[in-house]
Amino acid sequence: MDVPFWNKEIETADRSRLEAIQLERLRETVGWALKTPFYQKQLRQAKISSADDIRSLADLRKIPFTTKDDLRLNFPRGLLAVDMKDVVRIHSSSGTTGIPTVIYYSKEDIDNWTDMLARCLFSTGVTSRDVFQNMMTYGMFTGGLGMHYGAERVGMAVIPMGGGNTKRQIKTMKDFGTTAIHVTPSYLLHIHTKLEEAEVKREDLVLKKAFTGAEPHSEDIRKKIERIWNIDAYNSYGLSELNGPGVAFECVYKNDMHLWEDGYIVEIIDPDTGEPVRDGDSGEVVLTNLIRRATPMLRYRTRDLAYLHTDPCPCGRTHRRLSRIMGRTDDMLIINGINLFPSQIEEVVMRIPEVATNYIIQVEKRGDLDHLTVKVEIYPKLFLGDPSQLEALKGRITEELRSAIILHPTVELHEPNSLPVSEGKAKRVIDLRPKE
Amino acid sequence: MAKQLTIFVENRPGRLSSIAKSLRENNIDIRAFTIQDRGDYGLVKFIVSNPSQAYLALANLGCACALKDIIAISIPDKVGNFELLTSALAQNNINVKDAYGFVLQTNLKGVCCLEIEEAQSAAAQKVIQAAGFTILKDDELYNL
Ligand SMILES: [Zn+2]
Numbered sequence: 001m002d003v004p005f006w007n008k009e010i011e012t013a014d015r016s017r018l019e020a021i022q023l024e025r026l027r028e029t030v031g032w033a034l035k036t037p038f039y040q041k042q043l044r045q046a047k048i049s050s051a052d053d054i055r056s057l058a059d060l061r062k063i064p065f066t067t068k069d070d071l072r073l074n075f076p077r078g079l080l081a082v083d084m085k086d087v088v089r090i091h092s093s094s095g096t097t098g099i100p101t102v103i104y105y106s107k108e109d110i111d112n113w114t115d116m117l118a119r120c121l122f123s124t125g126v127t128s129r130d131v132f133q134n135m136m137t138y139g140m141f142t143g144g145l146g147m148h149y150g151a152e153r154v155g156m157a158v159i160p161m162g163g164g165n166t167k168r169q170i171k172t173m174k175d176f177g178t179t180a181i182h183v184t185p186s187y188l189l190h191i192h193t194k195l196e197e198a199e200v201k202r203e204d205l206v207l208k209k210a211f212t213g214a215e216p217h218s219e220d221i222r223k224k225i226e227r228i229w230n231i232d233a234y235n236s237y238g239l240s241e242l243n244g245p246g247v248a249f250e251c252v253y254k255n256d257m258h259l260w261e262d263g264y265i266v267e268i269i270d271p272d273t274g275e276p277v278r279d280g281d282s283g284e285v286v287l288t289n290l291i292r293r294a295t296p297m298l299r300y301r302t303r304d305l306a307y308l309h310t311d312p313c314p315c316g317r318t319h320r321r322l323s324r325i326m327g328r329t330d331d332m333l334i335i336n337g338i339n340l341f342p343s344q345i346e347e348v349v350m351r352i353p354e355v356a357t358n359y360i361i362q363v364e365k366r367g368d369l370d371h372l373t374v375k376v377e378i379y380p381k382l383f384l385g386d387p388s389q390l391e392a393l394k395g396r397i398t399e400e401l402r403s404a405i406i407l408h409p410t411v412e413l414h415e416p417n418s419l420p421v422s423e424g425k426a427k428r429v430i431d432l433r434p435k436e
Numbered sequence: 437m438a439k440q441l442t443i444f445v446e447n448r449p450g451r452l453s454s455i456a457k458s459l460r461e462n463n464i465d466i467r468a469f470t471i472q473d474r475g476d477y478g479l480v481k482f483i484v485s486n487p488s489q490a491y492l493a494l495a496n497l498g499c500a501c502a503l504k505d506i507i508a509i510s511i512p513d514k515v516g517n518f519e520l521l522t523s524a525l526a527q528n529n530i531n532v533k534d535a536y537g538f539v540l541q542t543n544l545k546g547v548c549c550l551e552i553e554e555a556q557s558a559a560a561q562k563v564i565q566a567a568g569f570t571i572l573k574d575d576e577l578y579n580l
Contacts (some may be wrong), residue, residue: 197498378444390474415444
């Protein structure tokens with residue numbers, strides 16, 4: 001397989017070289033962090049008063065974790081490390097609690113981030129000949145502008161569509177010969193159901209690649225996307241606390257995401273104890289940003305659950321690969337004492353061809369017990385008009401779910417495109433249990 | 437064979453009216469309909485003036501629908517006729533999956549629609565005709 005490199009020297013640097021870069025940049029980052037009120041306090045606790053107190057990478061573990069709540073409590077300037085005149089971009093998120101968080105970027109920060117994204121995109125084989133339609137929301141969300149800059153740096157023709165307006169997305173793909181898109185997996189599946197309505201055939205499009213992100217999804221979803229669209233779909237990982245998209249990205253081998261270790265230090269910890277897990281075990285992803293001066297970020301707890309591969313990738317890159325996000329420490333459901341991640345249900349549902357792309361997981365109390373309902377949409381092209389077919393389908397989904405998750409759910413069949421789909425992040429879980 | 441349009445609908449307000457609206461917009465006349473309730477969802481079955489056009493219109497809306505073969509029988513509206521029909525089928529071991537009927541002209545004319553397993557369909561038609569009933573041609577049914 002042809003393996004393209006944006007920066008071969010760094011992407012294939014041996015571990016000792018990578019660790020030397022990490023140490024140098026960590027010291028620099030600690031120096032920047034000490035300029036912020038929040039980290040002065042944090043680092044003083046760890047008896048670190050200057051970059052010189054970081055002598056080896058092992059010293060990282062002296063530094064306390066940073067959480068989302070820390071960002072909220074220190075809004076708006078508690079983590080700002082440069083003068084406002086040196087800030088060229090602000091991304092902020094309001095979040096579900098209503099208390100916002102903010103990230104500032106200097107010119108050099110944007111440049112570093114953009115270069116990482118160019119590296120990500122290039123590793124999938126896109127070139128300046130590609131036409132790139134960015135279907136991620138622009139504005140304050142980093143998925144839009146971030147990837148836009150990266151794609152421009154590769155030299156692709158960038159169409160800044162943003163999210164939503166499905167018919168226009170389809171028409172635009174046709175009009176400009178879009179070959180690559182950046183999109184959430186649920187929206188990409190949704191668009192496929194609207195092709196007919198937009199009066200565009202798959203053959204009218206020259207789409208070859210999709211970069212999916214902003215939403216954890218299973219390998220089955222990727223396979224489904226690749227099958228129905230006949231494209232290659234590459235998984236990506238990022239979050240605004242760590243710049244945005246481009247922290248980790250799949251290469252041409254599509255066997256999980258190279259996490260760029262010259263830009264980020266990754267730790268996998270046990271979310272309960274905060275201690276590192278054994279090599280290759282899954283746990284919470286903790287990240288330190290090595291390439292952002294305006295808002296330094298040390299040991300950020302992402303709440304994402306994943307693991308690092310221990311075997312090398314055939315592409316020759318030395319940067320370790322992060323698995324798919326298996327869930328979030330805060331989206332795990334506990335149902336009658338059993339731990340359940342929505343992704344486990346998604347895997348089962350996506351294996352069944354008579355079921356369309358949307359599903360909803362609903363939990364409620366029935367008496368003293370929790371009851372789980374899984375709502376799925378039937379796939380119109382495979383509907384035969386027979387009640388016996390539908391009952392058999394229900395039975396099959398129930399049985400497959402029961403063997404996968406131990407729980408016994410009620411399966412409800414719904415009309416195509418009837419379950420709520422936000423044209424962006426999909427809301428899959430409805431928890432109706434009274435809060436304690 | 438005559439086609440019946442079967443549509444998957446969720447059991448919630450507004451679903452039937454949106455289907456009805458689409459049929460009206462496509463100038464499709466409804467000859468008969470019946471609804472089979474299955475709890476959280478239902479199946480609506482229509483006999484319409486132009487089944488394939490109705491199918492396309494609803495499929496375009498994103499509905500899950502299917503065209504199913506049925507046997508439509510012209511049956512005089514008279515006490516005992518339904519028994520005559522069903523006992524003829526029973527004697528020949530033919531199973532009826534679903535059935536519905538309606539009167540066109542009181543004391544004169546009725547129609548009975550039968551869903552029969554494909555493997556038994558040809559035999560069923562022979563039995564029905566042997567019992568003295570007429571099977572409606574497709575156009576006769578659509579243009580009732
Ligand atoms: Zn690789």
